[in-house]
Amino acid sequence: IELARLPNGDKRVALILANYPTRDGRIGNGVGLDTPAAALNILRAMQAEGYPLAQLPDSGTELIQQLLGGVTNDLDSIDLRPCQQSMALEEYLAAFNELPQENRDAVNARWGAPDSDPMFRSGRIMIAGLRFGLTFVGIQPARGYQVDPSAVYHDPDLVPPHGYLAFYFWLRKAYGAHAVVHVGKHGNLEWLPGKGVGLSRTCWPDAVLGAMPNIYPFIVNDPGEGAQAKRRTQAVIIDHLMPPLTRAETYGPLRNLELLADEFYEAQLLDPRRARELQRDILELVRETHIDRELALGENLDSDADAALWLPRLDTYLCDLKESQIRDGLHIFGQSPQGRLRTDTLLALLRIPRGDGRGAQSSLLRALSKAFG
Secondary structure, three states: OHHHHOOHHHOOEEEEEOEOOOOHHHEOOOOOEOHHHHHHHHHHHHHHOOOOOOOOOOOHHHHHHHHHOOOOOOOOOHHHOOOOEEEEHHHHHHHHOOOOHHHHHHHHHHHOOHHHOOOEEOOEEEEOEEEEOOEEEEEOOOOOOOOOHHHHOOOOOOOOOHHHHHHHHHHHHHHOOOEEEEEOOOOOHHHOOOOOOOOOOOOHHHHHHOOOOEEEEEEOOOHHHHHHHHHHHOEEEEEEOOOOEEEOOOOHHHHHHHHHHHHHHHHHHHOHHHHHHHHHHHHHHHHHOOHHHHOOOOOOOOOHHHHHHHHHHHHHHHHHHHHOEEEOOOEOOOOOOOHHHHHHHHHHHHOOOOOOOOHHHOOHHHHHHHHOO
16 A cells, blocks of 8 residues: 555665576576566666666666676675675664564574674675665575575575575665565575465565565466465566577588488489489488487388388478477567567467367467468
8 A cells, every 4th residue: 555655756666686596697597587688677667657766777787797796695705895785783683583483593593693694794784786776676695505506495494594584674674665576587585484375474485575565577487486476475476478489490410401301302203313312311411410319210221111211200300390499588578579589489379279279279380271271
């Protein structure tokens, strides 16, 4: 209610970029999303609507470079970088002591005292991120230190360290955020310990985020993990497109095989002697590329009778590879694919049958086949 009534110029909103694994090269690694460019689009849209923003970077790359100029989750360089915002130890302890006793005991037992946290410096706990005007862009903290990030990211038992808690406490109590935007699948907040549904005050997602509105641009083709974020962090999911799609096509030796196969079928009708030479060339290249193993063709492939069996299989294999759908780049939130990417993506979607796949629900290929007899 407060968020709806406040003028945009008075709203403080924090954009949070995931960082998994916790290396600098993985800041803003939303699945299928150009997260830095997406974050910048969101910031520009907010600025146009009167939110308190200033001195925005010119590109997503520049946004990341500016973030790398300060403290990140990289422990090797943490003491060498400046920090633009931090939380005094006394303020942190006041917020920490509001947690249920069992939560506090679990954190202290696993991670020790706050002043032993890697994010602790000179009596304060550092917060990774930057402010552009009054709007904050932060790097989501690590779930732990000196642990395998791949193993603990979804760990249902690992409680967050003091540095993690300080990040969200600072957002809520010092910065005074009215809402957060977790940009791109997926962050780690929704995977903190606690119940799967009907969270209580001892469940870590609720203890960390509180009642703050949580807006979550999330890739449309993973509703399962999106539901996890909705159930456990009261997230408002804003679906975004998957990356642009295109055909895999063929290249290198596969492209050469395709050309030889096309030439072979043409020569079969016009020049049988040339066709036999091409058959030998094709077989040689098939063996060089080990496609014979992939297709389980066996050893005796030299005769015309054998070729009549394996050449059609090779042709089908090459066609399947060529027509396979692959990603072509990343989606940028707030932008529709343009040019060739737009055309290829629409064609890829239209190739898939809908519903029962009959009549108007059939794929584009079936519709064209029916139309042209």
